[in-house]
Amino acid sequence: MTRFALTIEYDGRPFMGWQRQDHGPSVQQAVEEAVTRITGETALVYASGRTDAGVHARAMPAHVELAREITPFRLMEALNAHLRPQPVAVIGARVVPDDWHARFSCLxxxxxxxxxxxxxxxxxxxxxxxxxxxxxxxxxxxxxxxxxxxxxxxxxxxxxxxxxxxxxxxxxxxxxxxxxxxxxxxxxxxxxxxxxxxxxxxxxxxxxxxxxxxxxxxxxxxxxxxxxxxxxxxxxxxxxxxxxxxxx
Amino acid sequence: MTRFALTIEYDGRPFMGWQRQDHGPSVQQAVEEAVTRITGETALVYASGRTDAGVHARAMPAHVELAREITPFRLMEALNAHLRPQPVAVIGARVVPDDWHARFSCLxxxxxxxxxxxxxxxxxxxxxxxxxxxxxxxxxxxxxxxxxxxxxxxxxxxxxxxxxxxxxxxxxxxxxxxxxxxxxxxxxxxxxxxxxxxxxxxxxxxxxxxxxxxxxxxxxxxxxxxxxxxxxxxxxxxxxxxxxxxxx
Missing domain, CATH: 3.30.70.660 (Pseudouridine synthase I, catalytic domain, C-terminal subdomain)
Structure with a gap:
């Protein structure tokens, strides 16, 4: 498994917030569904902060762990292709150690x-x-x-x-x-x-x-x-x- | 007749540009229709520049001449009320001399x-x-x-x-x-x-x-x-x- 740190920008207007909700679309769901379409894997995507409905992000750190071998650049490009036309963009991606956690490592x-x-x-x-x-x-x-x-x-x-x-x-x-x-x-x-x-x-x-x-x-x-x-x-x-x- | 200078902000996305067009909505038409609804007058609104479809304005000077007695503040407030929900806002208004022209006086x-x-x-x-x-x-x-x-x-x-x-x-x-x-x-x-x-x-x-x-x-x-x-x-x-x- 490889752990990727992602930096995500989004327009919060159409979303119920970062976190998955039963009653409407979330940024987390959008990114996780894109990951599944690219890799076939069901993976959780963790973010540094759980923004509310209508709140935006310029550079939200997140991470995801994948079995599929893929470079950070290809992952970023593929995520952006699958996220369209939703207003969510992966603006950075890199491999991080297995103990790097978008939420718990955040200072x-x-x-x-x-x-x-x-x-x-x-x-x-x-x-x-x-x-x-x-x-x-x-x-x-x-x-x-x-x-x-x-x-x-x-x-x-x-x-x-x-x-x-x-x-x-x-x-x-x-x-x-x-x-x-x-x-x-x-x-x-x-x-x-x-x-x-x-x-x-x-x-x-x-x-x-x-x-x-x-x-x-x-x-x-x-x-x-x-x-x-x-x-x-x-x-x-x-x-x-x-x-x-x-x-x- | 009183000549009013207006300062107009707009999001160009839904418009064919500033200037009136037969084939779609324009910022000029939106402002002129608001003027008519407020004063009952059919008045032309002149702008400093005629932006193209999809081009935006932060502070576009314009002018309009009206017979109705109204303060610049009330005109601005009424225009904004009638322009809603279109993304056009009058952010300034003042009385100017009769020879002040948004386009031809512009330096x-x-x-x-x-x-x-x-x-x-x-x-x-x-x-x-x-x-x-x-x-x-x-x-x-x-x-x-x-x-x-x-x-x-x-x-x-x-x-x-x-x-x-x-x-x-x-x-x-x-x-x-x-x-x-x-x-x-x-x-x-x-x-x-x-x-x-x-x-x-x-x-x-x-x-x-x-x-x-x-x-x-x-x-x-x-x-x-x-x-x-x-x-x-x-x-x-x-x-x-x-x-x-x-x-x-």
Missing amino acids: GRHYEYRIVNRRAPLTWDKGLAWQFARPLDADAMAAGAARLVGRHDFTTFRSAHCQADSPVRTLDRLDVDRIGDIVTIRASARSFLHHQVRSMVGCLSLVGEGRWSPEDMTDALEARDRAALGLNAPPDGLFFLSADYPGD | GRHYEYRIVNRRAPLTWDKGLAWQFARPLDADAMAAGAARLVGRHDFTTFRSAHCQADSPVRTLDRLDVDRIGDIVTIRASARSFLHHQVRSMVGCLSLVGEGRWSPEDMTDALEARDRAALGLNAPPDGLFFLSADYPGD
Whole structure:
């Protein structure tokens, strides 16, 4: 058996998320079905992160183990041929050691959230950003975001369906930048809770429009209570950017 | 009558281009129909540039003259309400003097062309970039591009359907930059011929893959013959960025 690491880009709009679901198409199913058509093998494909319905990925690491002898380049080409016309593309492939695991070997995950802060509706990036009509103060959002960086109990920012054992996470980075009417939030951590990025962004939007102060982010965090959550941002603006592994 | 300048963003994918056509939907028709529904007036909407089918706009200046008294803000809001769900958005509106003309007052036009240089197909930016599989040398492309800057007869880079009186244009800027697998070409001129940007980009792609030398761009230009054109790039990657006016 050979273990292949894959780097996958996808448009989350038509999918129920990464993970296989009974009630609709998933990216995992699309990739696994392509693997089966190429090799005749039924193989599980593991990803670094399990994105929600409508969330996108620029460079999602994944891995799959195959008996069939094939070069990484041929595997990548064949997967892309079989994935068409679904908006999923394998943009990298390489052979990795048998103990390399897309999820469990991962040392860091990076997300980006895009807000288009204007009254006009979106055109070509509809479904690829959150259109937010009321003016956002990105400096206030950055001040609020800084209050979440570090090791904390993120229960407030965690979905009721989160399956993680612990609500404690170390948030390494939560930056807010504005260029024109685009507000971009970048989040990095070894791992995130379910809905954590969207929940943090939702509350930061309240800070940005002045309904919350930056200090209210600390109060929400310290409440350790989902009921203290101000808002969960929609999936549209969220992109899984990349992930880090030992030896990268 | 009050003349309004509008700034319009659109996704060119579902349209036959800016200009009204008998055989399919156009951005001009979409905006003019919205104007009629709001004011009851039949008014022509003029744009700075007449983009082709599948070409996009980030900030296309346009103007319209109306008898109905309405503030620019209310006009913009009403247009956006009536344009939904078409991917056309009015992102700015203001009152301008009666001699301000989106096309004839325009002093400079800026385009951007995006190439995704990779073997994998596109996902979320399908239709919003040109996927080019063979490796492109952006430095060679930049050297080829520099040979087109200045005042020249651009007959080679002009569509057979171009209606301009003269094939002579002054190209102020033609830059090529690469970041990762994204090659971006930016072009600025007072005005362009029909298909000029796509024709220049198509030939630059030949330079980028080494089939043409940078000097071949000069030969193509000096041929002053459409038959010397190497390739017309697809509309997908082309965005009308913005335009300049007196007093801006």
